[in-house]
Amino acid sequence: MKGIAVSTGVAIGKAYLLDSTKFCILKHQLSELEAEKEVDRFREAIEKTKLQMTDIKKRAKKVADKYAVILDTYSLLLDDDILVNDTIENIKKYKTNAEWALTQTLNNFLKLFDNINDEYLKGKKDDLDLLVQTILRNLIGHSQESLSDIQEPVIIVTHSLSPSDTIMMPRNFVKGMATEAGGKTSHVGIFAAALGIPAITGIKGLTSNINSGDQIIVDGIDGEVIIGPSSETLQHYAKKQENYRKYEERLLANIHQPAETLDGHQVKLLANIESSQEIKSLHKFGAEGVGLYRTEFLYLAASVLPEERELYENFKLVVQEMDSKPVVIRTMDIGMDKQFGNVRNDDEDNPALGLRGIRLSLAKPQLLTDQAKGILRASLYGDVKILYPMVSSVTEIIQANKILEDAKNDLRKDQIPFNENLEVGAMIETPAAAICIDHILKEVDFISIGTNDLIQYLLAVDRVNENVAHLYQPFHPSVLRSLKNIIQSAENAGKKVSICGELGGDPMATMLLLGLGKLDDLSMEPHSIPKVKKIIRTIRLDEARQLADNVLEMSSPDEITSFITNEMRVRFPEDFDRDLSFEEKSSST
Secondary structure (H helix, E strand, O other), X not given: OEOEEEEOOEEEEEEEEEOOOOOOOOOOEOOHHHHHHHXXXXXXXXXXXXXXXXXXXXXXXXXXXXXXXXXXXXXXXXXXXXXHHHHHHHHHHHOEOHHHHHHHHHXXXXXXXXXXXXXXXXXXXXXXXXXXXXXXXXXXXXXXXOHHHOOXXXXXXXXXXXXXXXXXXXXXXXXXXXXXXXXXXXXXXXXXXXXXXXXXXXXXXXXXXXXXXXXXEEEOOXXXXXXXXXXXXXXXXXXXHHHHHHHHHHHHHOOOOOOEOOOXXXXXXXXXXXXXXXXXHHHHHXXXXXXXXXXXXXXXXXXXXXXXXXXXXXXXXXXXXXOOOOEEEEOOOOOOOOOEOOEOOOOOOOHHHOOOXXXXXXXXXXXXXXXXXHHHHHHHHOXXXXXXXXXXXXXXXXXXXXXXXXXXXXXXXXXXXXXXXXXXXXXXXXXXXXXXXXXXXXXXXXXXXXXXXXXXXXXXXXXXXOOOHHHOOOOOHHHHHHHHHHHHHHHHHOOEXXXXXXXXXXXXXXXXXXXXXXXXXXXXXXXXXXXXXHXXXXXXXXXXXXXXXXXXXXXXXXXXXXXXXXXXXXXXXXXXXXXXXXXXXXXXX
């Protein structure tokens, strides 16, 4: 069965089927007096859930900083105006039971995530649903079976895992995880990756095909679950399991060496982060800075709009932790139908093309002013840069820079120091920005290519729409020609260029990207850095350019994908040839 590999490795063992069936909620009409009591019952369930989350977070800190961050978001959601107050209002208005009112609120709340275009944040929908299920359990007085009772090595199989599930499980007995819900950015993936537990999510029909005690294999390398494997298959995967462990050890052995080609071209490998608490783990993967600090989490679950000082303290912490390494802070790239102080957006039929990114910041200039001041003040402590998202015209940059300049003047008047030479960058992620790149380069110090959106907009494909997701093709000729033109234009203008979308962290694309032109930085999820670095350190720049030249002559995405796949498998069998085990690939080179 195929799914999404969220934590790499191979697990072999007995399945432990965890019942995570959702409750069937019925609607009950209440009297006026009963409705008032129902509000009190709901508040008690919220308080109980908060205490549970506080306890879970204490345990989570022992697991991983990034995992604890998710629980911060959960706690903020429990204080959220929409989740809590709207439920209370619905109980009073419609005189219904709390369980029914809460599920109705959840459906409305999920629209928040539909109006977010960032793929990472969209992945949090499952986490929100799990939180509501926890509240429902506290309302109903139902306790789910505890994973703490497990006393033998198992592979957890379930529809979804709540934070309390993952924290309570005895980690010395959990060899792997497989779930029907979730994605790469869900808490299950982050938890599993933090502990090195092979895990796969998003497997439709998983629980109906597996029983507790079944022998299964979780292949977190290729995203497959094998049920009832033969002895020959077991032997193959046992070897693959051991060889991948050795392969990972070799990847991390030289992690702090520079990402430099054999002929001396150096590229900085930076990290994409969502929280200040992730900084401590970047050293492990050899990150040379932060190429994209997504600030959306500071707003996503906030019941009160974060102000300048709060933003400054957060940014300052990140910059100080990174010492003198670069930190690129992207202003808020979000659009939602949510009340933030006096900021409210209406529902949008197509939020990906709506009021988001720099558009929202310019429509609500105080938002950008507070962010700009926070970033400016933090710039005193290190190499800080500001990055504008969703740019589609030079006018937007000029307007944003005017707000930035006004923020500087305010700080000067208040005698608050900052780096007067703060670098300003633009995200190149719309076709308009790609086509008019020469105009944009005149107004900024650097550019960062957001390949996720750029590909989506160039190809007119919503990659989360299962009907057209197969048409989302990173190696489409139009995408590669656009990238080459953008990179070449930046070089001609003497401006630095970075790639911070998923393509930048895909080892299969590394050689091609270097061959398209002078790239200064690649920014990616931290765990992708070791393999990308290995590719860079074992190639020559002229080889990469030849590869790119060959590809640019091709007209079919399938032809290009096949060519690149074959080339990379031949050059790096240890990393890309899935037909052999990792150790076999290593010895064959």
